[in-house]
Amino acid sequence: MESYDLLVIGGGINGAGIARDAAGRGLKVLLCEKDDLAAHTSSASTKLIHGGLRYLEYYEFSLVRKALQEREGLLDAAPHIMWPLRFVMPHDAEQRPAWLIRCGLFLYDHLxxxxxxxxxxxxxxxxHPAGSPLKSRYHQGFVYSDGWVNDARLVVLNAMDAAERGASIRTRTACVAAQRDGDGWLCTLDGEHGQQQVRARALVNAGGPWVQQLLGGVIHAPARKAIRLVKGSHIIVKKLFDHDFAYIFQNPDKRIIFAIPYEQDFTLIGTTDVEYHDDAARVAIDNDEIAYLCAMSNRYFAQQISPADVVATYSGVRPLLDDEHDNASGVTRDYALELDGDGAPLLSVFGGKITTYRKLAEQAVDQLAPLLGNTRPSWTAGQHLPGGDLPDGDFDAFVRSLQQAKPWLPPALATRLARTYGSRVHALLGTAANLAALGAEIQPGLYEAELRYLVDKEWATCADDVLWRRSKLRLHLPAGAGDAVERWLAAYRSSQPAGSVRETQAHQG
Incomplete structure (x- = not known):
């Protein structure tokens, strides 16, 4: 029976971050995820690294400060998947007064x-170029800074770093039973090859929307805190503007939505805040949410949109720390860590947001490590994620150097690969000296070399892993692209010795 210092349940951003931090301190770590990495909440965000300007209205000064402190460090850690973004807020005299916005932005700049x-x-x-897409009734506004993140790739990079530091990462593997056994935990995992029992000295419940279900139905431990499930949905339309600014819109219901340049050819609009009481694995946008987001966009943009203009949607369930706030939009985005030391340690994560994931992980391991006899200091602040070690953090210069080194790469492909993999693009390309060396082109711009890399290094097992979470190629490829990818994946798996792909994925490093 395999034994570990730490078993982390949940392959979202918090679980992956905790696994990375713990592995980097020398702990023997196993992370299990019942689906794909970032399969749920962590791939369904508005994809922002931000302090949360609107949280100031709810007096969440501590949360905003913590997020703002993390913001620039994250932007430095992986400049290929995170970068600065300027946000434009048109002033609507019917909403918040200008003096209040100025005060909020002053705090945001200086917290x-x-x-x-x-x-x-x-x-x-x-x-200002941001004025041209807006209706003529808007004459002035405000601009401030935050950041953009490819959320699902952020999770994968944390898992990769954990694996390279010795962690075992097992996707499509659920923890179906866990009980204290002496001075540790005896856990039953259910994965691709059936059930297996493992031992762990400590357990982390980073189940996101399922954190309470895991406590009640798998771990059989009491929960002193609760979460509140809030659905956030987004729509994607053909691009509504041709500049690099994003928008933040105030609405009559006092909510805000964002309109963000997305994947070169699109505009991402979201999010909604709807109380959710159903299965978090089956969350989906409804017609009312689509109509709401279209109406809020139409309130500001001269180019009007309707549900027929929506080319894609996605929804996620945010597991927010329940503070008993009446309004779903006002529920805190902060987090709480609950440590149960009545026997072998159990730490449960309630709430959180992408921007503060690194700090959450650091605090979680700070609590657990001493209980495991580990005194190594925290280390993740200021450290690059895989692929993020670009010279001077200059992405544009990195793309130019890649094009010089690989002049046979079409410019659009070189840019996409650099955006996706950063410096790890060289591991993907290997010794290839021409496009033919990358193998067959399975779909336009998607070659066998990239698919092999995603399977062998990034735990990809199906078309959605490839075309949606590890890239957004589905938006750019023709209908049926997923079928072609599924066929290639099946053929690749069948060509490998039994268990070899799984072993590579589970024990990288």
Whole structure:
């Protein structure tokens, strides 16, 4: 029977972050995830690295400060999947008054130190490129800074770093039973090859929307805190503007939505906040949410959209720490860590947001490590994620150097691969000296070499893993692209010695 220091249940951003931090301190770590990495909440965010400007209205100053402190460090850690973004807020006199917005932006600029993100400013739309897509009734607004993140890839990179530091990562593997056994935990895992029992000295419940279900139905431990499930949905439409600014819109219901340039050809619009009481694995946008997001976009943009213009949607369930707030939009985005030391340690994660995941993971391992006799200090602050070690953090310069080194790569493909893999693109390309060396082109711009890399290094097992979570190629490829990818994956798996792909995935490093 295999034994570990730490078993982490849940392959979302918090679970992957905790596994990475713990493995980097020398603990023997196993992470299990019942589906794919980032299969649920962590791939369904608005994809922002941000302090949460609107949380200031709810007096969440501590949360905003913590998120702002993390913001620039994350942008430095992986500049290929995270980058600065300027947000434009048109001033609507019927909503929050200008003086209140100015005060909020002043706080936002000064609650934490900024090294490279410019501060806020007031703008006139007749003199600014962000004014052209807006209705003529909007004359002025405000601009401030935050960041963008490819959320699902952030999870994968944390898992990769954990694996390279010795962790075992097992996707499509559920923890179906866990009980204290002496000074540790005896856990039953159910995966591709059936059930297996493992031992762990400590257990982390990072189940996200399922954290309470795991406590009640698998771990059989009491929960002193609760979560509140809130559905957030997004729509994707053909791009509504041609500049690099994003928008934040105030709405009559006092909520805000974002309109963000997305995947070169699209605009991402979201999010909703809807109380959710059904199965978190089956969450989906409904017609009312689509109509709501279209209406809020139409309130500001001159180009009007309807549900017929929506080319894709996605929804996620946020497991928010229940603070008994009446309004779903006002529920705190902060987190709580509950440590149960009545026997072998159990730590459960309630709430959280992507921007603060690294700090959450650090605090979680700070609590657990001493109980396991580990005194190594925290280490993740200022450390790059896999592929993030670009010279001077300059993505554009990195793309130019890649094109010089591989002039046979089409420019669009070189840019996409650099955006997706950063410096790890060289491991993907290997010694290839031409496109033919990358293997067959399974779909436009998607070659066998990339698919092999995703299977062998990033735990991809199906078309959705490849075309949606580890890339957004599904938006750019023709209908039926998934079928072609599924056929290739099946053929690749059948060509490998039994268990070899799983062993590579589970025990990287």
């Amino acid at each position: 934490a130190r900024r090294r490279r993100l410019p501060g806020s400013e007031r703008i006139r739309f007749d003199r």
